[in-house]
Amino acid sequence: MNNAYQTRDVYVAIADPTRRKLIRLLADSDELPLYELAAQFQMGRTAVSKHLAILKEADLVTNRRIGRETRYRLNPxxxxxxxxxxxxxxxxxxxxxxxxxxxxxxx
CATH class of the missing domain: 1.20.5 (Single alpha-helices involved in coiled-coils or other helix-helix interfaces)
Structure with a gap:
């Protein structure tokens, strides 16, 4: 099995309350940049990015780069x-x- 990319279990991804809040925020809008998502939490952008990476591994979010900004979208x-x-x-x-x-x- 190739360990370079493994899909994370969706149940593991939604087990964390921070990730559930991220899903909720993304469900309420079409697309949000990282800085707007990070502003909703008492943690830095790096920590929020790690949570988003787990959601991305579970295929729950997609992202795209626009210049220096990364925007996230929910994949329900x-x-x-x-x-x-x-x-x-x-x-x-x-x-x-x-x-x-x-x-x-x-x-």
Whole structure:
């Protein structure tokens, strides 16, 4: 296996609250430069860049250079895997909530 480029697991990428906030910020706009993203956190650009690199390895963000500026954009496609996985549990809990509701209504 070529270790030069490995795709990071999307679940690992979204496990960190900082990365989830980055995803949220990018979801709310078309594209953002690094300096605007970094301004939303109590950490430096280097730390934010490392989080963005992990998101990029999971294919959750893309970037492009415009002169000296790097702009980031969300790629929501890998999040479909998470949605599909969670949908099973959503169905499970909805069924349990309905069962509880019917039991409570009987009493």
């Amino acid at each position: 496609v890998p999040l479909q895997e998470v949605k599909d996985w969670l949908s099973f549990y959503e169905k499970f809990w909805n069924e349990r909530a309905e069962l509880l509701k019917s039991i409570l209504e009987e009493e």
